[in-house]
Amino acid sequence: MKKILSAAAALLLGVGAFAQQNIFMGAGVDSPVINEDGTVTFRYQNPKAIRVQLTGDFLPTQKMETQFGTFESAGIVDLKEGQNGIWEYTTDFKVAPEMYNYSFTVDGKSGVLDPNNSFVNRDVATLTSLLLVPGDRADLYAIHRVPHGTVSKVWYPSKTAGFDRRMTVYTPAGYEDNPKAKYPVLYVLHGIGGDEDAWVTQGRATQILDNLIAQGKAKPMIVVFTNGNISQEAAPLENSTGYVKATMGLPQTMEGTFETAFGEIVSFIDGHYRTIAKKQSRAICGLSMGGFHSLYITLNNPDMFNYTGLFSAAIGTGSEERATYKNIYENVDGKLATYFSKKPALFWIGIGNSDFLYNANTEFRKKLDAAGYPYQYMETDGGHIWRNWRIYLTEFVPKLFK
Amino acid sequence: MKKILSAAAALLLGVGAFAQQNIFMGAGVDSPVINEDGTVTFRYQNPKAIRVQLTGDFLPTQKMETQFGTFESAGIVDLKEGQNGIWEYTTDFKVAPEMYNYSFTVDGKSGVLDPNNSFVNRDVATLTSLLLVPGDRADLYAIHRVPHGTVSKVWYPSKTAGFDRRMTVYTPAGYEDNPKAKYPVLYVLHGIGGDEDAWVTQGRATQILDNLIAQGKAKPMIVVFTNGNISQEAAPLENSTGYVKATMGLPQTMEGTFETAFGEIVSFIDGHYRTIAKKQSRAICGLSMGGFHSLYITLNNPDMFNYTGLFSAAIGTGSEERATYKNIYENVDGKLATYFSKKPALFWIGIGNSDFLYNANTEFRKKLDAAGYPYQYMETDGGHIWRNWRIYLTEFVPKLFK
Numbered sequence: 188m189k190k191i192l193s194a195a196a197a198l199l200l201g202v203g204a205f206a207q208q209n210i211f212m213g214a215g216v217d218s219p220v221i222n223e224d225g226t227v228t229f230r231y232q233n234p235k236a237i238r239v240q241l242t243g244d245f246l247p248t249q250k251m252e253t254q255f256g257t258f259e260s261a262g263i264v265d266l267k268e269g270q271n272g273i274w275e276y277t278t279d280f281k282v283a284p285e286m287y288n289y290s291f292t293v294d295g296k297s298g299v300l301d302p303n304n305s306f307v308n309r310d311v312a313t314l315t316s317l318l319l320v321p322g323d324r325a326d327l328y329a330i331h332r333v334p335h336g337t338v339s340k341v342w343y344p345s346k347t348a349g350f351d352r353r354m355t356v357y358t359p360a361g362y363e364d365n366p367k368a369k370y371p372v373l374y375v376l377h378g379i380g381g382d383e384d385a386w387v388t389q390g391r392a393t394q395i396l397d398n399l400i401a402q403g404k405a406k407p408m409i410v411v412f413t414n415g416n417i418s419q420e421a422a423p424l425e426n427s428t429g430y431v432k433a434t435m436g437l438p439q440t441m442e443g444t445f446e447t448a449f450g451e452i453v454s455f456i457d458g459h460y461r462t463i464a465k466k467q468s469r470a471i472c473g474l475s476m477g478g479f480h481s482l483y484i485t486l487n488n489p490d491m492f493n494y495t496g497l498f499s500a501a502i503g504t505g506s507e508e509r510a511t512y513k514n515i516y517e518n519v520d521g522k523l524a525t526y527f528s529k530k531p532a533l534f535w536i537g538i539g540n541s542d543f544l545y546n547a548n549t550e551f552r553k554k555l556d557a558a559g560y561p562y563q564y565m566e567t568d569g570g571h572i573w574r575n576w577r578i579y580l581t582e583f584v585p586k587l588f589k
Numbered sequence: 590m591k592k593i594l595s596a597a598a599a600l601l602l603g604v605g606a607f608a609q610q611n612i613f614m615g616a617g618v619d620s621p622v623i624n625e626d627g628t629v630t631f632r633y634q635n636p637k638a639i640r641v642q643l644t645g646d647f648l649p650t651q652k653m654e655t656q657f658g659t660f661e662s663a664g665i666v667d668l669k670e671g672q673n674g675i676w677e678y679t680t681d682f683k684v685a686p687e688m689y690n691y692s693f694t695v696d697g698k699s700g701v702l703d704p705n706n707s708f709v710n711r712d713v714a715t716l717t718s719l720l721l722v723p724g725d726r727a728d729l730y731a732i733h734r735v736p737h738g739t740v741s742k743v744w745y746p747s748k749t750a751g752f753d754r755r756m757t758v759y760t761p762a763g764y765e766d767n768p769k770a771k772y773p774v775l776y777v778l779h780g781i782g783g784d785e786d787a788w789v790t791q792g793r794a795t796q797i798l799d800n801l802i803a804q805g806k807a808k809p810m811i812v813v814f815t816n817g818n819i820s821q822e823a824a825p826l827e828n829s830t831g832y833v834k835a836t837m838g839l840p841q842t843m844e845g846t847f848e849t850a851f852g853e854i855v856s857f858i859d860g861h862y863r864t865i866a867k868k869q870s871r872a873i874c875g876l877s878m879g880g881f882h883s884l885y886i887t888l889n890n891p892d893m894f895n896y897t898g899l900f901s902a903a904i905g906t907g908s909e910e911r912a913t914y915k916n917i918y919e920n921v922d923g924k925l926a927t928y929f930s931k932k933p934a935l936f937w938i939g940i941g942n943s944d945f946l947y948n949a950n951t952e953f954r955k956k957l958d959a960a961g962y963p964y965q966y967m968e969t970d971g972g973h974i975w976r977n978w979r980i981y982l983t984e985f986v987p988k989l990f991k
């Protein structure tokens with residue numbers, strides 16, 4: 188009788204025969220496990236496999252030499268087969284607090300997710316399993332029992348695009364219960380290939396906001412995560428065109444259209460939320476392509492933003508020369524002079540010391556230095572990676588609207 | 590120069606070295622592809638694999654005999670290896686319009702996602718790749734260029750649970766632009782193991798609502814997707830307790846606590862949204878455990894809901910006898926009499942003809958028939974699966990608030 192009840196309970200899960208199979212067969216393996224001594228154990232059950240490896244960004248990196256230069260690549264280690272075909276690997280070091288990506292390589296096939304871990308991340312078309320080791324700054328990336336803001340998927344009519352487009356809007360805890368309060372607004376932009384979900388999933392931005400606000404380290408603010416691919420309506424699953432294969436060649440990404448169209452986003456937000464609709468209460472930041480966008484949106488609208496953050500900004504790639512709206516990228520020196528003459532509260536630059544955009548950002552800083560324009564600068568270890576962008580957001584947000 | 594630019598563009602994607610690797614190496618294989626003749630082709634690149642199979646709920650089902658009875662199981666077919674280790678399979682039949690789940694089995698290891706398809710679905714701890722074949726009813730599951738509602742993740746203070754809990758709230762297109770309009774509310778409940786995301790991801794509920802409302806087939810309404818696991822704050826990634834392994838044994842799921850606490854959810858929604866806060870403008874429905882919840886929330890609050898939908902309701906499993914709050918499940922005949930004496934607008938039951946809960950639902954209908962209580966009934970092919978629950982939602986929603 189007990190057996191029948193538990194089988195019935197399993198079937199009540201509300202899943203198809205398909206998934207039920209996995210539930211019946213996949214149980215019993217714990218992975219990943221953060222051990223008491225700070226090491227982490229990974230397990231993968233597959234009696235038929237000949238070799239199982241693990242790659243993840245907590246492992247020491249390897250240098251990868253290519254014709255385009257030297258890049259860092261995640262390390263890779265072997266799991267050892269034990270009883271019942273359960274492969275296992277435990278780090279021989281404490282894994283520092285951070286949010287990490289990992290996956291298995293099974294008989295040479297890379298990118299195999301950990302089937303026992305439902306923390307999965309999509310980045311463009313690549314899925315990885317997630318490991319969040321709590322502590323230190325990584326505690327900002329976790330959910331805590333603090334007041335939570337509301338995270339909404341909102342569609343706005345884009346005249347530029349000719350169709351409705353989706354954005355993610357964070358309203359801080361208390362927004363609904365204080366119907367007369369007005370709030371400053373931070374716009375947060377993603378990289379090429381990302382979308383309006385990227386900062387919320389990999390960036391853990393809404394957790395960072397909840398936690399910084401609860402700790403009194405950041406002002407309550409509205410945060411808007413735009414989709415910077417103006418030719419798309421929304422993230423892959425939410426397009427009327429169906430599945431959009433990840434590609435390097437999305438049109439209208441770094442050629443001026445999005446920068447030109449940004450005003451319609453600001454107007455929509457000011458028209459639909461209780462914002463303090465003036466420069467003193469507006470900030471913008473972005474990673475990679477989003478840093479490039481943030482720079483040019485700021486320079487072409489010198490009265491719009493009082494705070495600008497460039498996170499590993501994709502400047503100096505030559506896209507300015509191939510632009511549709513070349514005027515957006517022209518006369519940078521003059522635009523910088525106008526912008527800084529208005530004394531913005533904060534111009535902030537962050538980059539990793541092995542980022543392939545490091546030199547371009549250094550050149551840009553030299554230009555600012557030569558002109559005597561004030562800015563704040565943060566240099567971190569590592570390259571063009573989410574770990575750095577989360578760090579930059581946690582540094583940038585507390586400086587806003589003070 | 591061209592090569593360097595495209596490599597630079599690839600690196601601009603805003604992803605770590607880790608994911609970049611996959612982008613460099615994984616390109617070039619299209620899968621899945623809906624062909625002009627209505628067949629579908631699946632491809633999987635793996636030169637080292639010995640056998641690659643495909644399983645999915647569009648394939649003819651197989652009967653699976655177990656000690657608990659006969660269940661349907663998804664079919665499985667072999668892919669054939671071609672050039673460059675690209676395995677391929679094309680259906681020998683037109684695939685009917687529907688949203689399907691599928692995955693590969695590589696050398697006996699099941700549950701391998703299609704690495705070229707970023708449409709991925711999480712159900713409890715199981716991930717599957719998605720295939721949406723457009724046409725007929727499946728068009729309701731797709732995004733179209735129609736006005737879209739806003740989908741928000743909202744936290745409410747649960748006195749019963751003792752902490753804040755998350756729900757998903759859909760406000761229809763026009764809600765923000767008509768600040769004096771008031772709307773009816775539909776509450777939609779998930780199955781055991783699901784959460785406040787389930788109906789939005791697998792259920793495609795917000796697409797169904799957008800499309801039915803745009804077609805004039807449903808009234809604009811607020812829709813609330815609750816989390817029926819009262820011991821949890823939210824879906825797996827959004828819990829302060831970190832990763833919660835999928836389990837059959839979540840406490841407080843079908844023992845009366847959630848049903849008892851439902852009033853605090855209704856109060857929160859009526860307090861924070863422009864609702865028509867009365868029975869005539871309230872509906873509730875749910876699948877499996879959510880159908881069970883919907884039944885008992887309705888019967889214990891006969892003045893709360895004018896429309897109730899039971900989708901493959903998990904009644905007759907014996908959980909009522911093991912309940913903490915037994916009173917919720919007692920005196921069903923008396924509660925039915927009271928409820929139906931108040932002449933609700935709609936009591937709706939849907940179930941698949943091979944659902945393991947078919948007999949229990951038939952018994953329940955016999956009870957209603959014997960007493961002469963009016964209800965509407967829909968019987969579909971297949972079992973305890975999302976395909977049926979999506980169908981039931983598309984049938985139920987147009988009947989509301991007329």
